Amino acid sequence: MPLACNALQKSKSAMAIISSASTKLTWILAPLLVLATATIRVHGQPPSTSGFISLDCGNRNTTPYTDSSIRGIQHQSDVGFVEGGLTHQIAAVYMAGAPYESQKTLRSFPNGSRNCYTLPSTPGKKLVRALFTYGDYDGLNRTMDGSPFLFGLHIGANFWEAVNLTSWDPSSTIWKEVLTVAPGGSVSVCLINFGTGTPFVSALELRPLQDSMYPFVNSSVSISYFRRIRFGQATDFITRYPLDPYDRFWEGWSFSYNTYPWMTLNTSSPVRRLPGDNTFQVPEGILQQASTLDTNYSFFEINVAVGPNLDAKNLQLLPIFHFAEINISNQNRRFDIYSDNDLLFPDFSPSRFQADSMHENGQFLHNPTATFLLNKTRSSRLPPLINAFEVYSLVRMDNLTTDADDVNYMKEVKKHYNLARINWNGDPCSPREYSWEGLTCDYSKRNQNPRIVAVDLSTSGLKGGLVISFMNMASLENLDLSHNNLTGAIPDYQIKSLKVLDLSYNQLDGPIPDSILQRSQAGLLDLRLEGNPICSKVKDTYCSNKKKKTSTVLIAVIVPVVLVSLLVVMGILWKLYWKGKSGDDEDYAMYEEETPLHIDIRRFTYAELKLITNNFQSIIGKGGFGIVYHGTLENGDEVAVKVLMETSIAESTDFLPEVQ
Template sequence: MVISHSCSPGTKLEWFLPLLILVAATQVHGYSPSGFLSIDCGLTNSSTYNDADTNLTYVSDSGFVESGKSYDILSQYMKEASNEQEKTLRSFPDGQRNCYTLPSRSGKKYLIRTTFSYGNYDGLNSSENGSPFLFGLHIGANFWTMVNLTNWNPTDTIYKEVLTIAPDKFISVCLLNFGSGTPFISTLDMRSMDDAIFPFLNSSVSASFFSRQRFGEVNEYITRYPTDSLDRFWEAAQRYKFPWLNLTTNQKVYSVPGNDNFQVPLAMLQKASTIQSNFSWLNITVRAGANMNGESLQLLPIFHFAELEKTNTTRTFEIYSDDDLVIEAFSLPYLQATSMYRRDKYVNKSRTTFTLRKTNSSGIPPLISAYEVYSLVRIVNLTADSNDVDYMNEIKKYYNLVRNWNGDPCSPIEYSWKGLTCDYADGKQNPRIIRVDLSTSGLIGGLHLSFMKMESLEHFDLRNNQLDGPIANSILQRVKAGQLELRLEGNPICSKVKDRYCGNKNSTPTVLIAVIVPVVFILLLVLVCILWRFCWKGKSGVQEDYSIYEEETPLHIDIRRFTYAQLRLITNNFQSVIGKGGFGTVYHGILENNDEVAVKVLVETSIAESKDFLPEVQTLSKVHHKNLVALVGYCQNKKCLALVYDFMPRGNLQQLLRGGYDSSLNWEERLHIALDAAQGLEYLHESCTPSIVHRDVKTPNILLDKNLVAKISDFGLSRAFNAAHTHISTVAAGTLGYLDPEYHATFQLTVKTDVYSFGVVLLEIVTGQPPVFMDPQTIHLPNWVRQKIAKGSIHDVVDKKLLDQYDASHLQTVIDLAMNCLENASIDRPSMTEVVSVLKVCLPASTERQSATSTPRKKNIMDAEIPRQFQLMISGATTTSYEGSSFQSGYTGGVSEISHISGR
């Protein structure tokens, strides 16, 4: 079935009216319902056309976006395109955020859909070369979802949908560049909806499509417009084999007036699926695909039913999410549309099984007609005042400004328009633009009327342009009243006007005095400070005595507290530097009993921002494991914060792999080190309460004692998070080459972030190569390994220092394990417990190692092709796996049809 797209128009009303005229002119040939906008992104032909399958009218996106470049997919993929929209696209190689602007009615509900058909348009083979290929989407000023095309067939199409309420007279759909592939878009559709539909939507909650399926015997894989008046995409569940039974009726299914909150097509409700009467329940297993961050989802399932069998017994059943009751027992009236959902019951899991289970009083098993599942999108960033946006767009158009002003001018703050400052003081109001800096911007002519209309404007900088027109009296009155600061120096208009906003000569001495006096004072103050420090050092001959800054209240923990004076003593006045990092310098030290220690002293900037230091010390004092560097003590001084660790005499793993210490490591030593490090991370993830995410797993943070026992260091820089929460949102402490690509999309760190980094470490152990290197161009180690193996064999990636002294089968196991850890979607990565189990199998047999039997789930070869987020399975009377069963452990069934489209 065809996938159609539409890209939306701009913010100005004058852009929208020609579009309505244009669409109306095409009604003779095609039909687009009121409130439908369908845009073929990248279409260079300005004429419209009608889609062959839906007869909907498609237009070019040229009037709805100001940036990007139009492309056709490569010619060899043209024949495989199922519609005209898949043949063209718009690519955005420049800028972090590029936006389409859709005209809307404030408070109106809309379905917005985007599709992405890569077709190797740029010749870079970006979807198949193994490198991360992902970018993000914003709905308005809020993050909507991620588009992940990594390891994707270039002929496939991904689609994304969101249900949202327009905050104003336009909605922005923005593509975000994460630095992992160039964002592009093939189509953009906008469909208006009735006010009563999807009642859980509001100004602070939108809903992103997760999956939508219909049951019964269906001829088309995708059902959409005109069957569905809203043009939703319904995938066919295709449950055609035992024990599934499909029901059909020609009689009309009716809906209760005033209770049609989801407007499921009645033609779809004339079909349903049930199971053989000796079964008591049916299961629907849902899981996040590669295009979802499964660990941050809030899923809202909606189930649709119509009883098609007129029997003497009642069909009564309940709905569970795993073992949690979601919908209490209910019965289905004959031929009446029924939709069930709980707006107060969200599923906070990346994978769950919905069970439709008949009650004891029911004589027949449950049935289902269709279901929808949405992921909630929280609307937290308010859009800028629409009048301010209109004024700025008018100014941009009038002066022909070439600026990447895309999306909302004020939100989110990291994407705000350059040259503007917004006021976010009142969270209940839309941000207002209070400062405009267009100095040296090539402005010519007079002051545009929009400048006068911006009531919120407080500062207006137009210096060094070619403005020669008059200044409106309304602006002059605001300047005189002190409500507006105006700067016009360097413009021809100032040759006619003598006032302070033109740098009036009479005010120059005052300005010079106001500027020069403070500067001279500061310079003198700095000079005095330098002379004082020089004289003080000359007299004392020693550094400042930090001993007077000791904190009086100690922590009540079972590790030693060092004073600053003691640190100076054991480090010999901080003479021997053994390492440096972003948080400070590490010194070698010797305690009174001759034990060697490493003293990490935080830099002053870290001290100023070290609110987490004392809680971290308290946490670390309770963390003890043979594969974690032990914390010996701490220093709590207002001028010096420090952590004292056991000293690791063999350095770090990076040094050993690069030949920095002793001789090269043999294969067994490398495996032992990998296992040690994995066990340390497993302890942090599984045995600590709450769990601890390291955040910066890398070879320099894996230290070796004298017996080459590996110990994880720098986990003190981690942040503990409560097990009740599914993720933490914070700044990553990650390092280039090790950081989880999913973090770029979601900015959320989880235990699976450490697993990804450990996958890179495993490849370093095998290859001896750094995580990022030149070959001859910059390349990420996982991609280098994939390319080497694709062109030759696994032996081509092994570190030459091993001299072929390794077990080939174990080598394959370790590389497979590393690649599992490096899956783009965190849900597909193993846990550290599973990693430990696999590594134990690769080492010489022992009592402990022989007990390691579990292995991480190896991704099925078909996973990358599965076009659905949902896989259905039957259970209840037998352990046999049927068509459509989950790929998860215990089920061996497969998906019966592979399609070119995907909602993942």
């Protein structure tokens, strides 16, 4: 019978176990939909919690505390780990039933398409867990009003999973876990607004893992928790720290499946791992328990059916089976292990008092029914046995994060100028649809992290001096800080990559450093200073609206539509010529009205022109004014890019008419 209690729920799947006897009698047990929690009591010194981060999201009290339900783990407010959001408490009617103290408060994000937490970390493998208790905090009964209620999660720059709360009991707590590799000094967790309900989170937790664990997890592959089950008899439905020093959640199978023909085995004898085997490190206390069947039965099936959050057709699962023979008898036990109808491990026999962890070397399986079968072989005298089971779904880490140095420099800029732009959350460049406003990123180098090539912070209310962080960005080519209130002198920057520096219309009054002056005079830097007090002290060269440089680059982009229009006009003129010859008095002016000549006029930055022309590689012609390069716009249109090489635009009065 199903349990009838208010509890902690895993939203992703349900579990059912089916067993069979030789008499063909089939047992079908109730799906595991309602779970329970209790306090774990383990004697002795608890393991270290070094590196643990446990955020009570929405808790306004910044004093850390220890939850009485989780011995030894300290929780803290999420203040300082995220920008924006609104803090709430769940409804009073649900307070007493909250499984953990951290589930009584939450932070919601009604504004912005992406809102991100930044968790400090060290490079290496991490378990990241997010917990969600709606608790009707807004009084709208959103989980039960019949409308879709779901939002997304990103781990770093990649999609992790959806949080689907549609038609869920508001008192339920669900959780999501991902095992991932932290690329640097932090891990970001982002909530994505799908437009189907306000994203929120109740708690965020980070746990360090040993790098030898879960060897199939790497910089390009993460795994999302689908199910983690401990078999045998358990006193608590959720087993976690301190029994598991990594604070993994193990669900107690016996809370729903503890009747005949199921048999529980346990031992107080040590259950060891092979020397050097640190792949999964299942706690010994879990391996000392197991479940099997009455000897009249031959197989059982574990069904962790797909819930509403995942697409079964595209689901890729990685099952991991943990076995240890703890039966004191020496009778033979052998069985086959199947994933759906595919045989994974034939004729397997668990080792006595030693952990065996079986998986397909990190191979993800297509198993749309999410069913796994353990079937006794003909030569076996005992039915199958199992101690623990894990199954994960694939999370592809295809989106590379922005170069770490660029990220750090942009964070320094953001902090220095106290910028609070709503979309300056998470990774600056990745994924592309959530890149920061005002940044242009270069994604052209495959398998390399995106780099920031242009920053536009014009009219952004910047005050104070120029921060040096800008010039430390090795790939930055265009920096626009115009129309702000920047003061003081221009620092002596070493700006090897910068090609455009627009500081116009600020309050800069210091001298121009020699390093910048020399690059500008050599035609390597377009320096714009008009509208600054400094212009009263320097020559007009850098302060005129009409730029005068040793080498001026003027671009004419002529798109194919111009060529087509010219052909049309030439056809009209040809008809006019021949009809005039024949004395036809028709009014040909209407042709000009019906077929006007349209010229697409756009401004491009130097960085954009480099991309358009593939760094000015293909020369298609030379004229009196300069070289013409072949280029391709982002929409595929082919263009000609003419580069004017003169002492000033004013001296090339014939060039603009030629372009037009």
